[in-house]
Amino acid sequence: MSEHAHKNKEQLISPLLEHDCSEWKTSSQHMEDLYFSGAKLWRKSDLIDIEQQLSQFRTIKKFTIRCVDGSVIQIKNPMFKVQRPIWFPTVKFQEYWRLVRAKPEGPPETYRCSYLVGWENRLERDSRGLIENSRHFLIKKMHDWHMSTTRNSFWSLIQKLLCGHKVTKIICFGLGDISLRAPEWWREQRGPNWQQIEATVMEGRIAQYSAVLTIAAEITSSTRGRVRILTQDPDYAEETKKNLGELGFEVVGQFGAGGFAEVDDDTIVFTAFASAPIKQIIADIARPALIVAVGEAKTFNVKDQPYEDAESPRTKQMWQDYESWDFPVEPAEAQSMAEMDRLKVYVRKKDCHRTQY
Template identity: 55%
Template sequence: MPGSTQDERGALLEPLLDYGCSHWKISSQRAADLYDLGIKLWRKEDLVGIEQQLAQSRTVEKFTVRRIDGSVIHIKNPMVGVQKPIWTPYIKFQEFWRLVRTTPDGPPETYLCTYLVDWTNQTVRNYEGPIENVRLLFETSQKRWYASTTYEAFTSQFRELLGGDGNTMRVTKILCFGLGDVSFKPPDWWRIENDSKPEHEQEPEISVVEGALMHHAIALTIADIARSYAKPGNTGVRLLTQDPGYSDKTKNLLQEIGFEVIGEYGAGGFAELDNDSIVFSAFASAPVKQIIADLARPAAIICAGSTSAGVFNHLKPGISKDETDVEGL
C-alpha cells in the first residue's frame, strides 16, 4: 500500500509508491546482509531434521523448514496418507546465488530457504524396471578403470596427497555425493534419439549408466588407498554415499560391495562431514562445496572439472564465502 509524507506543517504531500519494492529485492538484500554477517546457510541439525521428516512422508501433514534468518516455514505434504505414492520426496537446495541473484521458485516465503522439499515422479522408473546384470556391469567397469592410464595417474597423485611428505593424513571416512544411479534404464526420448542415428552410431542402453558405474569404482579405489594408510589401532575408514536418485536395486548392490548408503532424501549425508573426511563429488545437484564450507574442513575434496566447479544445474555456479580455504585435489 502506498504511504504518504508530510511537510513541516503537517500537510500531506504526494503518497510514496511501492514501485520496485518487491519481495524479491527485500529478501535478496536480507540474504546478502546475513551472509556478510557470517550467518551459516546450512547447519547439520537442519539437514538431519529434514531428512527425518521426509522419512515419515506418508504420515506427517507438513514439513518444517528453517530459513537462514532463523524463522521457519511449514510446507504441506501432498502424499500424507497415500498408500502407494508415485511421488517420492527429496531435498532441493537453493545455493547462495539463488538467494541473491536469481529469483527463487515458489512463493516469497521460501526466498530465504537454502533447502526445500521437492518431489520426483516414479511412474516411468517403476514401469521400465532396472537394468539387468548390474553386478556384472559394475565388475566390467571396475576392470576398465584399473586398466586405464587415468587410474595410474590418479592413484599416484592421491597417494602423494595422503602421505607424500611423510606425515600421513588422518582419514576416517570417504563421503560421496551425486555419483549417480547405476541401474536405471534410459528414458523414451533417449531411445528415440538413439534409434534415429545410423546403426554404427547407436549406443547400447547401458551407456547411460557407464559414468555412474565408473564413479563408484573410483570411490572404492579412494577408500582402498585411504585404508592402506590407516595406522594400527584406527577404527577403519568408512565409505559412505548419498544420492537421492538411487534405486533400491542400486542401494542393494552398493551395500554388497562395501558402501554405506546414507541420506536417502539428499540431505542427511552432509551431517557426516568432518575434518577427517575425504569428499568425492561427481555431478551433484546440491551445492556441495558451499555446504562443506559451512560444516567442516575436509582433508580433501575430489570433484568433477576444475576446482571452481559448482552446482550442476541451469544456474550460474557460485563460490562459497570460505570455499578457497578447503583443500582440493
C-alpha cells in the same frame, strides 16, 4: 495560513509510491546482509532434521523448515496418509544465488529458505526397468578400471596427497544410478545407438565408484585402519543400493540431505556432476581433508541462471584453503572415463586453520 495557501501546499506534496519495491527485493537484500555477516545457509542439525521428517512423509501432516534468518515456516504434506503414494519427497536446495539474485519459485515466505521440500512422480521411473546384465557389466567395468593406467596414476596421486592427513570416511554425492534403464525421451533423443551411449554413461559412473574404492584401498593399506564409504543419491534404484552395499558402500541420505551431516574435517568428499549445491554446503559445514569435484569454477549458464552446483563467494574462499591437481586420466582411456578429466583433486593445506568455518 490562509485556506488558499493550505490547498496549494497539499497539491505540492505527492503521494509516496512503492514503485518496484517488491518482497523479493527486500528479501534478497536481507539474505545478502546475513550472508555477508557470516550466517550459514546450511547447518548439520537442519539437514538431519529434514531428512528425518521426510522419512515419515506418509504419517506427518506438515514439514517444518528453518529459514536462514532463524524463522520457521511450515509446509503442508500432500501425501499425508496416502496408502500408495506416486509422489515422493526430496530435499530441494535453494543455494546462494537463488536467495540473492535468481528469484526462487514459490510464495514470499520461502524466499529465505536454503532448502525446501520437492516432489518427484516415480511412475515413469519405476516403469523403465533395469539394464540387462547390469551386475555383470558392473563387475567387468570395475575390473577394467583396476587394470587401467588411469587407476595406477590416481593411486600414486592419492598416496602423495593423503600423507599426513587423517581420514575416517569417504562420502560420495550424486555419482548416479548404475542399474536403471535410461528414460524413454533420452533414448529417442540419442537415436538408434542409444544403448551404446547408455553403456558409456554407465561405464563412466562405474569408473567413479571404482576410483572411490581405490582411495579406500590406499587408506586401508597405509593405515591398516577401517574407512567407511558412504554414498548419497536420491535417484538410486533398489538394485543399485544392493550392488553398492555388496561392494562396501553405505547408502545414506535417501531424501538428499542426511549425507551432508556426515561431512567433517576427517572426510574425503567425491562428487562429479551432481544436481545439488554440494560445494556450497560443504563450505558451510567443514573443511574435508580432500575433495574430488568438477574444477571448472563456473557460476552462471548461457541463460544467465546459476548452475546447480555453482561457485559462490564462500566456496571461492574455501578453495583458498586447498591445493589442486588434475584428475590423472590417461588420454587413451578418456572415452571410458566419461569426462573424469574435468575433475580436480583438492587437498587441504597443512597450515589451514580448520576451526575458521
